[in-house]
Amino acid sequence: EIVMTQSPATLSxxxxxxxxLSCRASQSITSHLAWYxxxxxxAPRILIYGASSRATGIPARxxxxxxxxxxxxxxxxxxxxxxxxxxxxxxxxxxxxxxGGTKVEIK
Amino acid sequence: xxxxxxxxxxxxxxxxxxxxxxxxxxxxSSTYDMSWVRQAPGKGLEWVSSLSGGGRSTYYADSVKGRxxxxxxxxxxTLYLQMNxxxxxxxxxxxxxxxxxAHFWYFDLWGRGxxxxxxx
Numbered sequence: 554e555i556v557m558t559q560s561p562a563t564l565s566x567x568x569x570x571x572x573x574l575s576c577r578a579s580q581s582i583t584s585h586l587a588w589y590x591x592x593x594x595x596a597p598r599i600l601i602y603g604a605s606s607r608a609t610g611i612p613a614r615x616x617x618x619x620x621x622x623x624x625x626x627x628x629x630x631x632x633x634x635x636x637x638x639x640x641x642x643x644x645x646x647x648x649x650x651x652x653g654g655t656k657v658e659i660k
Numbered sequence: 661x662x663x664x665x666x667x668x669x670x671x672x673x674x675x676x677x678x679x680x681x682x683x684x685x686x687x688x689s690s691t692y693d694m695s696w697v698r699q700a701p702g703k704g705l706e707w708v709s710s711l712s713g714g715g716r717s718t719y720y721a722d723s724v725k726g727r728x729x730x731x732x733x734x735x736x737x738t739l740y741l742q743m744n745x746x747x748x749x750x751x752x753x754x755x756x757x758x759x760x761x762a763h764f765w766y767f768d769l770w771g772r773g774x775x776x777x778x779x780x
Contacts, residue, residue, distance in 0.1 A: 587766035589705075596664075596770040597697075597705065602760055608768060640705050644765040648721050649695075649707040 555579050555643050559652035565660040572628040574655045576641035581621045585645035588617055588626045591654075592637045600639075601626065631657070662686070662769060664756050669774030672746050680774055682739040682756030693759030694732060694739045695767060698752035708754070709741065710765065724750075748778050 556579040566572045576586065584604040591597040599608045601617035604624055614629040628635055636659055641652040668680040684694065695710040709730040710719040718730055729742040739756055753775050757767035 585764070585766075587760075589767070591705070594772070596772045597755065597757075597767070598770070599760075599766065599768050602764070602766045602768070638704075642705075642707075642766060644760075647719055649710070649719075649765055651705040651707065654704045 554648055555582060555646055555650050557641055557643055557650050557652035559639075559641055559655050561655060562653070563656045563658060565658050566631050567660045568633060569630050570660075572631055572635075572657055574626040574628075574639055574657070576619075576624040576626070576652050578622045578624075578643055578645075582643045582645035584620050585643055586617075586619070586624050587642045587644065588615075589640045589642065590635075590637045591640060597640070628657075664758065664769060664771035666754060666756050666771045666774040669754065669776045671777055671779050673779055674747060676746050677742070677744045678746060678776060680741040680743065680754055680756075680776075682741075682771060684737050684739055684756070684758065686737070693763055693765065694730075695757045695759065695765070696730060696739075696741045697755045697757050697767070697770075698750075699755070699773070700749075700752040703752075705755075706752075710759070711739070713759075713763070743776070746776075746778070751777050 558577045560575045586604045588601040589597045605617045638654045665683040691713045696708040711730045727745045731740045753773040755773045758769040760766040
């Protein structure tokens with residue numbers, strides 16, 4: 554099983570600032586990585602697939618990078634609606650696995 | 661806007677069974693891969709099971725293998741998760757999720773979930 558490790562667990566950021574979230578895979582997953590945003594009581598929302606492709610309707614302030622085992626989600630200028638939990642997920646191998654999540658909170 | 665709608669959650673006793681349903685607009689096209697993902701209280705997302713478009717291939721997490729069965733009825737635009745021999749650790753919100761383009765197994769559309777809890 555591929556273990557996905559996200560860091561930090563919690564990120565405190567002021568609105569308008571940049572947020573950088575990390576995700577590491579225990580073995581190479583090439584670019585088979587997705588990022589999701591999840592708010593309490595809501596459906597998770599896909600942000601990024603293929604490590605760097607923005608999903609339909611996702612604002613340009615969200616960007617993904619990386620390949621192999623190291624990946625990054627960057628939110629260039631945090632808006633109030635961006636405070637949420639973010640998960641990475643690998644889809645290179647079965648079982649599909651998620652990282653433990655990074656909570657982005659208001660500083 | 662396309663939405664997925666889960667139903668069937670509830671309060672159960674250990675050892676009991678429950679069937680979850682997910683209404684999937686457009687499932688009759690049979691090209692969508694579909695999955696179930698769960699989130700236990702205070703925990704992160706955990707993949708549970710997946711079913712390929714056309715229903716040829718099924719996949720299960722080790723934690724549910726032999727107890728849960730994923731299926732679909734394309735004529736009813738519905739995805740199912742039959743859960744047998746339920747355990748306290750199965751307590752979670754269960755989300756259905758649609759697979760990504762070109763049959764890649766990321767999830768491009770999710771429902772809001774249905775809660776499965778255990779009575780003490």
